[in-house]
Amino acid sequence: MSAELSSETVNDVEGTAEAERTLTALVKAAFPHETVPDTAYARTAAVVQKQAEASTWMRLKLAQGLDSLxxxxxxxxxxxxxxxxxxxxxxxxxxxxxxxxxxxxxxxxYEDEEVWDALGYEGPSFDKGGYIDRGFDDLDWLPDPRIEEYDGEPLQEVVSDLPASASTSSTRGAAVPAGQSRARAGRVGNRRKDRA
Structure with missing residues (x-):
């Protein structure tokens, strides 16, 4: 492969077995998983090639990238x-x-169900009634699941000692007539009406 790629060369590179192997190897090297089979990587590489076909520019970038690799x-x-x-x-x-x-x-x-199986992911649950009905508490994927219950005394409920008449509205400052500021009304700072 050469550094200069014509449109003929781009088309030649895309469909070759070498290009497919190189792209599959790239996917596998960039996303290495011991348990994921090569068939999943090959399917993913095929999707990359198909996506690149939608744009001449991306086809060119794909061909140049494979050439560079x-x-x-x-x-x-x-x-x-x-x-x-x-x-x-x-x-x-x-x-x-x-x-x-x-x-x-x-x-x-990571949308490939074969990859899900290889990685131990059970798949989405929305179409099966959600996680509550489908092993919500299934922690077998953890090395040693531990769920500890609280064995202490029951928690006390805190109840306010304020009388019913004391509410936030009674502790809030009174409304100030239109056109007056709180300072002029004697409600801010140390100034009061009788001291003015």
Whole structure:
């Protein structure tokens, strides 16, 4: 692959098996999970390619990004381990290409039910009656769930000692006639009407 990409080259890069393998390897390196099967990563990479097809500009960025990955990896990005791929990912992390891949993968990969199974997520519950009716207290995904009950004395209810006639309205300052300030009415500061 070359640094200069014509529209013919862009179309050639997109559909190649090499491009698919490189993109799948990128998704797997950027979102590594030991239990997630390669098929989920491949499906996610296919969605990234399909999303890029909607825009000539994104198709170009995808082709350039895949080309750059291969150049940075010496033509063998899909053969790198996650540890070997990390420095390359750090070099491209602020590119439009990687941003597009990342935002598409975050949504697509973690919507995949095969990924849910691999990560131990039971899926959404709104369509099954909510969490209350579906294992709300199921904490088997935690190493050692602990729920402690309060064994102390019952809490006392605090009741106000104020008489019923004492309310917030009686403790509030009286209304000031229109056109007068509280200072002129003798309600603010040390000034009073009789001292004026």
């Amino acid at each position: 291969q150049a940075l990896a010496g033509g063998r990005f899909e053969q790198l381990s996650a540890q070997e791929a990390l420095p390359i990912l750090l070099r491209i992390q602020h590119t439009t290409f990687f941003g597009f891949v990342r935002q598409t993968v975050v949504v697509t990969l």
